[in-house]
Amino acid sequence: MNCKDQPELRERLAAEYALGTLRGAARERFRRWMRDDPALARSAAQWEERLMPLAEAIAPATPPPSLWHRIEARTGGAAASKKDVLGKGFVWRALGLVAGGAAAALLVMAMVLPLQRPGVEYVALLSDPKTQKPVLLVTAGRRESRLHVKTLDPSIRVADASLELWAVPSTGSPKSLGLVPSADRAVIGLSAAADQALGNVPVLAVSLEPRGGSPTGAPTGPVLYTGPCIKDW
């Protein structure tokens, strides 16, 4: 660093780095200097410690539960708990979550159903089991081979990961219906008519997956949202 013999300047830069007023290219440069200059790094750390009571005065705020799921997914934790959500465990969990939020979901559904476009014969409303807030509306016609997906809560979108939609049948393992689209309204293509994909499916669920979807074809991440899938015919 070119200011080794200027203790006052070093002190000022360290203080302004900790305060945050050292910005842009100067901040980058200071970070590089700290790497090769332990005394400078120590001086900055002392300033951070000194100013810490200011941060302690900030009111804490609880982040949404989905944040931890995303962090887990990105640090490889979701893969470690894979067994919990696979196959029957997943079905059981998804059903359990639905049972919890069923009343609320059904109530919202009762309001949503009459508003549906004609030809809608399957309706699923997925909600966050913790807040019971509806987040996703999935509809289909019996003989159509596509799902209409409407995102009711755009804040569910995740960076660096994907949300995958699953049909959870009453018996057997969940089947992927595709990734939750990033648009507010979008269509997911099905390989067969909705009757075949959803006929025996009481529940839809969304799990957090690596970007691009589950690499195994079965859910690997935590179940974030679930909801009953209703036949309206």
Add this chain to the structure above:
Amino acid sequence: MNDAERLSGLLSACARRDRSAFSELYRATSARLYGVALRLLRREDWAEEVLQDCYVSIWTHAAEYRGALAAPMTWMTSIVRNRCLDWLRRPRLEVPDEEGELLEQTPSDRPGPAAELERVRGAQAMRRCMDTLEGGQRQAIALAYYDGLSHSELARRLREPLGTVKSWVRRGLLRLKDCLELQRPA
């Protein structure tokens, strides 16, 4: 075991790839760190995104934590503050609190982020020392720390020449340091 020792222990366990320690660390610190990010960024979606990156970084770099250099909470808070300041530097269209609504909510003879300064309990020395600063110095330092304002943003917000604001910050910091050192029990 005090809080700092417990958090230090959790960080060392994270360095050994102990996932349950990581989840405990998250439970113990996320509300404080989310508060810090939310205060600087003023938007939940941004704060969540930044915090997500920060915890991934804490997990990845836990082995680099040096207890001798910083308390664990200071180390993690600095990671969050740094990431937030980088975030605020991004070119973007939306600027939170651009018109200085926060400043307008508070009488002009008080420091801007008054709520926080009022709440500096457990840190009486800091509070006393902030009180010894001149109004402009105190306001500039609080706005820089809590709102992440740069020198030129401070100048705009406080409607003062850049040179004045820079000198408030510089002198304010020096005075704060002298005062805090005097307050420290020998």
